[in-house]
Amino acid sequence: MSVAALPRGSLFAWAVPVAGVAALLLAFGWHISVGAKTIPLGTVMEALVAYDATNFDHVVIVDLRLPRALFAVLVGAALSVAGALMQGVTRNPLAEPGILGLLIGASFAVVVFVGVFDLAPPALIPLVAAIGALAAAVTVWGISTAAPGGATPLTLVLAGAAITAFLGALITAANLLDEETFEELRVWLTGSLAGRRLDVLPWALPWLAAGLVIAFGAARQVTALAMGEETAVGLGMNVGRLKALVLVSVIALTAASVAIAGPMGFVGLVVPHAVRLFVGQDYRLVVPWSALAGAAYLLVVDIAARMALAPVEISTGLVTALLGAPIFVWLIRARL
Amino acid sequence: MPTSALRTSQVAPPSRLAAEDVSSGYGGKVIVRDVTLTVPDAALTVLIGPNGCGKSTLLKTMARVLPASAGQVLLDGRPVHDTPTRNVAKRMALLPQGPTAPEGLRVRELVAQGRFPHQSLMRQWSREDARAVEAAMEAADVAQFAGRPVSELSGGQRQRCWVAMVLAQETDIILLDEPTTFLDLKVQVELMKLLRRIAHEDGRTLVVVLHELNVAAAFADLLVMMKDGRLVSQGPVETAFTAEALAEVFGLEASVVADPVSGRPVCVPIVAPSLAVAAQ
Numbered sequence: 001m002s003v004a005a006l007p008r009g010s011l012f013a014w015a016v017p018v019a020g021v022a023a024l025l026l027a028f029g030w031h032i033s034v035g036a037k038t039i040p041l042g043t044v045m046e047a048l049v050a051y052d053a054t055n056f057d058h059v060v061i062v063d064l065r066l067p068r069a070l071f072a073v074l075v076g077a078a079l080s081v082a083g084a085l086m087q088g089v090t091r092n093p094l095a096e097p098g099i100l101g102l103l104i105g106a107s108f109a110v111v112v113f114v115g116v117f118d119l120a121p122p123a124l125i126p127l128v129a130a131i132g133a134l135a136a137a138v139t140v141w142g143i144s145t146a147a148p149g150g151a152t153p154l155t156l157v158l159a160g161a162a163i164t165a166f167l168g169a170l171i172t173a174a175n176l177l178d179e180e181t182f183e184e185l186r187v188w189l190t191g192s193l194a195g196r197r198l199d200v201l202p203w204a205l206p207w208l209a210a211g212l213v214i215a216f217g218a219a220r221q222v223t224a225l226a227m228g229e230e231t232a233v234g235l236g237m238n239v240g241r242l243k244a245l246v247l248v249s250v251i252a253l254t255a256a257s258v259a260i261a262g263p264m265g266f267v268g269l270v271v272p273h274a275v276r277l278f279v280g281q282d283y284r285l286v287v288p289w290s291a292l293a294g295a296a297y298l299l300v301v302d303i304a305a306r307m308a309l310a311p312v313e314i315s316t317g318l319v320t321a322l323l324g325a326p327i328f329v330w331l332i333r334a335r336l
Numbered sequence: 337m338p339t340s341a342l343r344t345s346q347v348a349p350p351s352r353l354a355a356e357d358v359s360s361g362y363g364g365k366v367i368v369r370d371v372t373l374t375v376p377d378a379a380l381t382v383l384i385g386p387n388g389c390g391k392s393t394l395l396k397t398m399a400r401v402l403p404a405s406a407g408q409v410l411l412d413g414r415p416v417h418d419t420p421t422r423n424v425a426k427r428m429a430l431l432p433q434g435p436t437a438p439e440g441l442r443v444r445e446l447v448a449q450g451r452f453p454h455q456s457l458m459r460q461w462s463r464e465d466a467r468a469v470e471a472a473m474e475a476a477d478v479a480q481f482a483g484r485p486v487s488e489l490s491g492g493q494r495q496r497c498w499v500a501m502v503l504a505q506e507t508d509i510i511l512l513d514e515p516t517t518f519l520d521l522k523v524q525v526e527l528m529k530l531l532r533r534i535a536h537e538d539g540r541t542l543v544v545v546l547h548e549l550n551v552a553a554a555f556a557d558l559l560v561m562m563k564d565g566r567l568v569s570q571g572p573v574e575t576a577f578t579a580e581a582l583a584e585v586f587g588l589e590a591s592v593v594a595d596p597v598s599g600r601p602v603c604v605p606i607v608a609p610s611l612a613v614a615a616q
């Protein structure tokens with residue numbers, strides 16, 4: 001159902017978003033309460049509303065668990081919105097920061113930066129990630145347009161796979177050569193919310209905010225562009241400017257999430273497709289719902305990552321990949 | 337708008353859209369050369385010509401999808417390529433060739449896209465938009481499918497949905513690039529009847545690229561023939577659709593006869609009976 005199809009002021013029009021936000025808050029509370037020691041939801045609320053520094057549970061919640069929950073919300077929203085925009089603009093159901101090589105590009109840049117400069121300033125990490133993501137995006141685009149037949153969904157995905165394999169090999173090589181530096185990055189490189197990057201968070205937030213603002217602003221035009229480029233021109237859209245804006249947004253969102261949590265694959269693929277099943281093709285709905293659903297999705301995935309083999313913790317990125325890969329295969333069968 | 341404008345004032349029909357010495361193409365390759373065409377208002381203009389003759393390229397250049405490498409396209413006297421694109425979209429709509437809707441898009445959502453140039457971040461969906469969308473779906477006879485996914489419909493129904501989208505744009509001028517390709521003849525005729533009604537009853541200006549010669553002859557008010565990127569002939573069907581013209585433009589040997597019902601010309605390819613049949 002699109003906005004256009006709903007009568008104004010209907011119960012459904014506001015009840016559903018309210019229920020969505022409520023579900024997100026519930027997942028957020030649940031995420032914080034789960035852990036080595038389960039803390040009741042009541043105590044979680046108390047710690048957030050009336051913090052008591054002498055209460056050990058409160059300290060655990062605010063210092064350890066709250067940042068992790070926030071990371072999940074931010075990264076889940078950012079990657080889902082980036083995936084939704086990429087799928088809309090490229091008209092490619094498989095487009096996503098991970099599959100098209102942006103995540104590995106950003107990660108590679110960060111690995112090189114941190115490996116070369118021992119005291120890498122956290123303020124620069126999102127910028128370095130953005131440069132890496134942009135370079136990867138340009139390379140993937142270049143490879144696929146040079147392929148016979150041009151930039152089709154298939155050549156884009158293949159070029160993304162090539163870049164991912166190539167940069168992945170370089171990262172592994174660097175890892176073997178310098179194990180000490182990489183001890184810290186090893187977990188981060190699998191996509192982790194385990195909170196080592198609290199220092200980066202304030203520097204990633206502006207990138208994230210900019211990416212989201214552009215995404216929300218461009219949503220209406222992305223819907224029209226999804227009808228095809230010539231149609232969009234006929235409707236009076238400046239297609240070149242929109243594509244540039246969307247690229248900026250996707251790069252900023254990817255950079256922010258890589259800086260916080262490393263390459264978290266498949267989130268941007270799974271969430272927008274699920275959202276479209278419910279809200280349709282209007283990006284004025286797809287973008288905000290992807291943000292909300294992406295945040296909730298990563299919270300729940302992270303709960304699973306911590307609970308599945310408790311007390312051993314699986315990296316969150318591994319769980320998103322385990323869930324994402326079958327959906328990827330299904331999309332290839334159904335859509336490509 | 338009187339529909340007889342074209343016939344009564346043959347010398348200078350009123351025109352809001354014109355191409356002046358336009359050349360254009362892809363990359364460095366020139367496909368359309370020095371075409372000058374004045375599109376009559378409130379009439380159905382049809383562009384025909386063999387494959388690769390540049391008819392679609394000309395239409396795309398008039399629609400500002402492609403730049404003109406020489407000459408200019410004038411819309412209301414101003415070069416269309418220099419006019420803010422949204423401003424153009426309020427006066428001229430385009431239905432591209434073989435458009436595809438995203439998977440799962442519903443008919444009403446597709447038609448609603450036609451309101452794009454009338455909206456902005458500040459001015460989102462309005463009562464006026466809702467009225468235009470309903471009216472467009474009614475006119476294109478797709479209102480009964482409003483809630484269904486476009487991809488579930490037949491080719492002809494789908495094409496009518498796209499026509500409804502450009503109608504919802506509420507422009508006086510509509511350009512359509514091969515809207516009847518891959519449709520059954522009956523469906524082609526129904527779609528062309530719809531387009532003719534839009535031109536004659538609503539007084540809108542339509543420029544349509546067509547492939548099927550007899551469909552073009554049956555519906556065109558102004559018939560424009562192109563070959564090798566140049567405009568070869570233009571005029572009312574009665575004078576433009578001749579055996580000589582078909583031979584010159586298409587290399588087609590055909591008899592042109594009058595349709596017994598409408599009196600409009602129809603072409604029948606000349607085919608000598610096969611020797612095997614003649615021998616029997």
